Amino acid sequence: MSAIKRVAQIASSTAGKKLTLQEIGAQLDSSFRPKNAIQRMLLGKETPEDFKGINIKDPRVLSRYLSEAAIQGPDFLIVNSVELQPATITVTGAAGAIAYSLLFRLASGEMLGKNQPINLRLLERTEAMQALQGVVMELQDGAFPLLKNIVVTDDADEAFKDADYTFLVGAKPRSKGQERGDMLKENAAIFKEQGRSIDRVAKSSVLSVVVGNPANTNAMIASYNAPNTPRTSFTAMTRLDHDRALAQISKKVNCQVEDIDRFAIWGNHSSTQYPDLSHATIRGKWAWDLIKDEDWIYNKFIPRVQQRGAEIINARGKSSAASAADAALRHMRDWVLGSNKWVSMGVCSEGWYGITRGVWTSVPVQCFGDGKFGVIRDIPMSKESASRINKSIDELLQEKSMVKDLLPNQTLRGVEVDVDKVYNKKWFGLL
Numbered sequence: 498m499s500a501i502k503r504v505a506q507i508a509s510s511t512a513g514k515k516l517t518l519q520e521i522g523a524q525l526d527s528s529f530r531p532k533n534a535i536q537r538m539l540l541g542k543e544t545p546e547d548f549k550g551i552n553i554k555d556p557r558v559l560s561r562y563l564s565e566a567a568i569q570g571p572d573f574l575i576v577n578s579v580e581l582q583p584a585t586i587t588v589t590g591a592a593g594a595i596a597y598s599l600l601f602r603l604a605s606g607e608m609l610g611k612n613q614p615i616n617l618r619l620l621e622r623t624e625a626m627q628a629l630q631g632v633v634m635e636l637q638d639g640a641f642p643l644l645k646n647i648v649v650t651d652d653a654d655e656a657f658k659d660a661d662y663t664f665l666v667g668a669k670p671r672s673k674g675q676e677r678g679d680m681l682k683e684n685a686a687i688f689k690e691q692g693r694s695i696d697r698v699a700k701s702s703v704l705s706v707v708v709g710n711p712a713n714t715n716a717m718i719a720s721y722n723a724p725n726t727p728r729t730s731f732t733a734m735t736r737l738d739h740d741r742a743l744a745q746i747s748k749k750v751n752c753q754v755e756d757i758d759r760f761a762i763w764g765n766h767s768s769t770q771y772p773d774l775s776h777a778t779i780r781g782k783w784a785w786d787l788i789k790d791e792d793w794i795y796n797k798f799i800p801r802v803q804q805r806g807a808e809i810i811n812a813r814g815k816s817s818a819a820s821a822a823d824a825a826l827r828h829m830r831d832w833v834l835g836s837n838k839w840v841s842m843g844v845c846s847e848g849w850y851g852i853t854r855g856v857w858t859s860v861p862v863q864c865f866g867d868g869k870f871g872v873i874r875d876i877p878m879s880k881e882s883a884s885r886i887n888k889s890i891d892e893l894l895q896e897k898s899m900v901k902d903l904l905p906n907q908t909l910r911g912v913e914v915d916v917d918k919v920y921n922k923k924w925f926g927l928l
């Protein structure tokens with residue numbers, strides 16, 4: 498039972514009497530069963546007995562107590578206040594390389610936390626069902642306490658049924674020498690069918706991240722084919738690019754990845770993407786000043802992030818998989834649970850910064866949790882940045898024109914779709 502339902506239950510069990518929030522809180526408190534001194538303290542119900550023989554003036558004792566409370570606190574309060582129902586997560590391409598890393602991390606609670614049970618619904622092509630059975634055996638052998646149920650299918654409607662979250666991974670990867678956009682012909686149709694299916698059978702609150710390439714345009718196709726699902730519920734993954742950039746910056750400046758904020762990937766998940774350092778800060782200081790090396794920024798950092806996927810394919814012979822799974826997990830985790838930093842996500846443009854509306858472009862966002870995010874707005878944009886972003890938006894528009902037959906709903910809910918390329922260029926004064 499969710500915390501909200503539990504509160505509603507308390508309210509209805511005292512029907513006729515309007516409870517104050519304080520009274521509801523007291524009733525929730527009284528249903529907790531603290532087992533030890535720390536738990537009683539967490540609820541403010543400590544007794545004199547709890548302090549007997551403990552010298553809390555000794556800093557070592559106090560710090561032991563505080564760290565125990567910090568460890569026990571969230572678990573104790575969540576487990577006791579909320580009986581969580583399993584969340585349903587659909588993963589497509591479940592026998593593939595990315596899924597082979599992603600599924601086990603989902604099962605161990607890395608996305609939704611160690612208290613949230615999950616059901617997995619796994620979609621594959623009929624030809625890959627036998628391989629998928631092997632993956633399922635391994636999931637079973639992991640004996641993951643949070644993993645309650647696994648459904649395996651080659652039928653999209655069965656896979657997306659009642660899904661809360663979907664990872665749209667299933668698609669062909671590119672090989673050496675190809676661009677991600679080259680995969681459009683082979684992969685685009687998958688997302689038309691899956692968008693329709695999600696619209697038909699998933700929960701109306703479903704959140705979907707598209708990983709399969711070309712991710713931005715595939716997310717757009719899925720959303721256009723899901724007219725009853727909010728366009729903000731389909732996002733494309735550019736988190737891998739974002740995290741790749743953070744790793745390069747932290748190496749260059751010799752800082753922790755967590756020290757970096759206000760970094761952004763703009764545009765397409767392709768070699769035209771714009772990894773934008775112009776607003777980034779490191780421990781609150783402007784990164785540009787700390788890096789002090791424009792040659793590195795323009796001639797090493799930006800091309801390296803843009804080409805990192807190809808660099809990995811050249812080295813490994815196959816495209817990135819474990820790092821892609823990690824990025825997908827972080828993307829979804831932040832989207833669902835919130836983030837206190839800028840992160841990059843491919844979302845449907847509503848015209849901010851003059852970016853053509855109705856294409857899925859990577860932008861910096863702040864995630865507020867529960868599927869809500871806000872695009873970082875109105876940051877000053879240099880001509881250099883604007884022209885790089887424009888180049889990537891132009892590529893997205895080209896991809897869009899290649900798949901126009903797969904886009905039945907030319908007006909997305911709430912977004913007027915631009916039909917030409919003029920809008921974004923005019924905004925940046927490039928015409």
Ligand code: NAD
Pocket residue numbers: 589590591592593594595596620621622625666667668669670671680687707708709710712734735737738766816817818821
């Ligand atoms: P993979 O070939 O190992 O696995 C893909 C799986 O998808 C295969 O098992 C295949 O049978 C399955 N599949 C194909 N069509 C399907 C369909 N219609 N329904 C269900 N399953 C289907 O590939 P991978 O390494 O896991 O990569 C998957 C995709 O993710 C590729 O397109 C790759 O380019 C992309 N990718 C994106 C990013 C990113 O940052 N956005 C990063 C890495 C990889």
Ligand code: LMR
Pocket residue numbers: 670671677710737805806807809816817821
């Ligand atoms: C990546 O960025 O690693 C993936 O998109 C795979 C690829 O084709 O580069």
